[in-house]
Amino acid sequence: MNCQTVKEGIDCVFMSKRGCEFNGGMCHTVIEECDxxxxxxxxxxxKYCSSAADPAAKWVRGLCNLATHIKKEEKVEALKVNPLKASKRAAGNI
Ligand code: SF4
Incomplete structure (x- = not known):
């Protein structure tokens, strides 16, 4: 169904006859990391993301996996880093 809130006219899975059913009732704007x-x-x-209704949520665990301005190698490296091991390594325990 077409959006009737912030992205008017765009077909969206969250739009229903009861209105937008996404968290907060509408998409969230992009964040600085999306630039x-x-x-x-x-x-x-x-400004909104064409792929994610809440861009900030895509960056919570590191780099956004849908981002077009980040090289694939950077995304893979970001996924390889275990935050617990990284903090131990920084503290000199490994
Ligand atoms: S794909 Fe990721 S980086 Fe690109 S605009 Fe959407 S949330 Fe932001």
């Missing part, structure tokens, strides 16, 4: 990504779409209501 340069080709998936940013500008609407009169702001």
């Amino acid at each position: 340069g990504c080709n998936k940013i779409v500008e609407f009169p209501t702001g």
Whole structure:
């Protein structure tokens, strides 16, 4: 169904007859880390991601896996880092 909130006219899985059923009732705008990504779409209501309704959530565990402005190698390296081991390594325990 087409969005009737912030991305008006865009087909969206969260839109229903009861309105937007995404967390908060609408998509969230992109964040600073998204700058340069080709998936940013500008609407009169702001800049949004064409693939993620909540861009900040895509960056919570490191690099966004859908980002077009980050090289694949960087994404793989970011996934390889275990935060627990990294903190132990930094403390000199490994
Ligand atoms: S794909 Fe990821 S980096 Fe790109 S705009 Fe969406 S959330 Fe931001």
